[in-house]
Amino acid sequence: MRRVFFAGLLAVFGDATAFAASTDAGLAPNATLHTRPDLQQSARAPTPEKSQMVTPGPLTHLYLSARLLGSFDSITAMDTSLRPGIGAFVKGRETANLPSGSFAFGERLTPSWRVEAEYVIPRKTSYTSGSTRFPTSLNHFSNKVQRATVNIYRDIALTERSSVFLMAGVGVAIARSTGWQGNDTRVFLPNTNTNLMYMVGTGLSQRLGGRHTLDLGYRFADIGNVHTSMNGFGNARNLQDEQLKGHLYAHEVLLGYRLDI
Known part of the structure; x- marks a missing residue:
């Protein structure tokens, strides 16, 4: 046991x-x-x-912009207009100063680069020219222009809130050209011109805090060649052989507001 x-x-x-x-x-x-x-x-x-964890995607940095434009427009090459048998060309008023505006939608690609689509609302400008044979019978040449462009910006930081920008844009300018000679019953038939255009500019940006930014700058736009259709009135030769022509430019001072969305 x-x-x-x-x-x-x-x-x-x-x-x-x-x-x-x-x-x-x-x-x-x-x-x-x-x-x-x-x-x-x-x-x-x-x-x-x-x-339940989700990896966040990259920020889009989209923005909306509204701009007030002080535009100093000019026209050249009106001496190429068709007015046979009237003597030498005489310059008239070749500049026009009118306010305008634009709207844009853009995206910041990097801290230094952004791209946007901009639409400039229609603006009508008028110019005159004459001749040595008929000094009191002026040609009145009007153009109503609207623009749509794609712009790219290079932002160069100065401080945490302020920066310098350089910009360039290309797009389409649509100009409806009309005119008259001597009195408004002697009209040139209207024509719509569609041109490939470009612009370049520079300026300053100031971030106000949060999602708000102000822009102040200058830009130059080459709008392209414009012309009316032929004369719709009877002339001394009883022919439709007269036409107004020119080349449009714009110098714009802009004040813009951007809102990040």
Whole structure:
């Protein structure tokens, strides 16, 4: 009896010693680990916080802009107009100063570069020219121009809130040309001119804080050649052989407001 007791005690002690050794080694060769099924599922499943994490995409930096334009327009090449048999060309009024405005939608690509689409609302300007043979019979040449361009800007930081910008744009100018000679009943037939145009400019930008920025600058625009259709009135030759022509430019001082959206 005593021998059986000590044999059982040695067996228990041996198993305990083996269990302790295997635990220290990180192994359990003689034991099977039984865990609750719900704990096994929770160990394999990702935590709710990780499964709901979303990596944010890049910021778009979109903006809207409205600009007030003080435009100093000019016309050249009116001496190419068709007025045969009237003597030498005489210059008249070749400049016009009128306010205008524009709207733009843009995107900042990097801290230094942005691109936008701009629409300049229609503006009508008028010019005159004459001749040595009929000094009091002036040609009145009017052009109503609207523009749509794609502009690119290079911003150069001066301080944390202020910067200098350089810009260039290309697009389309649509000009409706009309005119008359001597009195407004002697009209040239109207014509719509569609030109590829460009502009370049520079200026200063001042961030007011938050999403608001003011721009002050200057730009030059080459609008292109314009002309009316032929004369709709009878002339001394009883021919439709007269036409007004010219080349339009614009010098613009702009005050703009930008809103980041």
